[in-house]
Amino acid sequence: MKIAVCVKQVPDSWVEKKMDGQVIDRLGVDAVLNDLDEYAIEEALRIVEANSPTGSAGSESGHEISLICMGPERATEALRKGLSMGADNAILISDPSLAGSDSLATSLVLAKVIASGNFDLVMCGTESTDARMSVIPAMLAERLGWAQLTHVHKLDIDVSKSYAQGVRSTEIGIENISADFPVVVSVPDKINVPRYPTFKGIMGSKKKPLIIKTLDEIGFAAETVGMLAPWTAVNDVIPRPPKSKGIKIVDTGNGGNELVAFLEEQRVI
C-alpha cells in the first residue's frame, strides 16, 4: 500500500501571527510543520504498523508513506520532522511562480504529484493553522475523482479489501461512511496522539530521500502555470480596532448578580 500525506509548513501557532503587507509574514516567525498534519502522519504510521509483518513502518513493512508538500525551500525542515516521525520519503514542490498561491493552485499542484504516484490513500490534517480554509482535502478528491472520507475521527482500513471506513461528526450529525481505494482522508486532532520523533528517528531521517522539484519537473507546461495565478485579490488588511478595556470585578458574594446587572445594562436580557 502507498500512502501520501499532504503537509504544510506554517508559522508557529503558539506565537502571535503578523502580516507582511497582504500576505502572512512567514519569514519573521518560526516556521513549523502544521500541528494538525502530525495527526495525519501518525494515523498513516498506525495503518502501516497494523499491516506490517514486523509491526513497524519502514522498508520492511511492505508499505510506503510519502510526504508531499508545496512551499518555499525552507519547508524541508517541516518535512524532516515528518520523516523523523517515521515517513519513508518526501517530495517538496518549490517554485518561485508558486509564491502567493491560493487553494485552487495548491490543490492543482498536489493533485498532479499524487496522480503520478500510484497511491491508495491520501491523508491530510483537517486544516492548516494559518489559512484555516479546510478546503484542500475536498479539492483533492474533486480533482482526482477519488472518494473523500473527511473529518473522520475514527478510521478503519482494510488493506486486503482496499476499503476504508470512518466516522465523522459534522453539522449533519454523526456519519458512518465508507469507500473503496483510492480515498482522500482528512483527520482531526482527536483521532490520535502523534508520537514525538525518537533520537534514532531524527538521525535516520537525514538519510531518507527528500526531493525538491520545480513545476517544470513535475510536468507542468509553461502555459499551464498561468492557471496557477490566484483568483482572489486581497484589497485591505486592517488590524482590528483595539477592544476597549472591559470591567473586571472580584466576587465578594454578589458576583452573579453583578453579572446579570451587566447583561441587563447591555440589553442582552
Added chain:
Amino acid sequence: MSVVILVDEFDGKVARSTGELATFAARIGDVTAVLFDENLLPQLSEFCIDKVIVVSDANRNSPAEVAQVLSQIVKEKSPKAILVTSTITGKEIAARTAIRTNSGIITDAIDLASDLTTTQSIFGGALIVKARVQSSCAIIAIRSNSVDIDVTKSSPGIERFSGSISESLERVLSVEMAAKGNRPELTEATIVVSGGAGTKGDFGPLEEFADSLGAAVGASRAATDAGWYPHSSQVGQTGKTVRPQLYVAVGISGAIQHRAGMQTSKLIIAVNTDADAPIFDIADFGVVGDLFSVIPQATAAIKAKKP
C-alpha cells in the same frame, strides 16, 4: 444579475442561516435559492428570495453531488456568485464547486458588500481582511450569525433542476443526528455559554445558566479532552468557531487556541478564579471568583426576572 444561495436544510427544517445568505445575496442582485427537499418550500417564503430551483435526484448530504448541481447551475445561469454557509460540509461543497467551475473561493466570510468584497476575520480576530474574487463567478462561504436577516416575505417562482448527477463514491452506512435537545446549535446560537477546566467536569450549573438564557453550551479543548463534554461542542482553533452576540467563558483560562474560536463574539463575559487568566484581556465583563457560586447566583437572578 443573479446570485445563487444554497439552502441549509437539516432535520426537515430550513435553518436560519439560509435567511442570512438571502440577505447578503439581495445586496448584489436577484436571489435564486437551491433546495433539495421540496417539502420545505413554504419555509422559504419567510426570506427575500426571487426564485427557487428544486433538485430532486441528488443527495444534499454529499458534497460531491451538491457541487455537481451547483456547477451545472453556474454553467446555465452564469450567476455572479454562489453563497453557502461556512460549515464543514458547506466549505467542502464550495471547494468542489470552485474546482468544477474554475472559480475563486473565499471561506469564513463575515460580511459581503454589493460589489462582492468580502470581510474575513483572521488570526483569532486580530486582523480584518477585505478581499474579492476575480473570476466571473465568486464562490463564497459565509459564517452564520453575520447579519440581521431581512424578513421581507416573498413568493418565489419555482423551477426544476434538470441536469443529471453521478452518484458520489462514498457510501453512508448510517447517520445519527447530532443530539439537539432543547438547546440551539452552537454555531447558530446568539448566546453561547462555554465551560473549561475550571468546571472540574461538572457542567450542571453552567447548563442551567445556559438554559435560563436560551443559550447553546460549548466547551474548551481541556474539557472535551477530559471527556466531560462531547468533542462536537469544542470551541476553538481545532473545534468550532462561534460568533454569538454574547459569549460566556466559564472556568476557561483563554489560551490562544480557544480565543481563535470565539474572540470575535460581540460581547464576552468571563468567570474565572485566576485573576491573571488571559481570558480577562478580551472580556467586556469579568468576574474573578468561583464559578460554583457566581453562576448559580446569576441563574437565580435571571429566573427571578422572568414572569
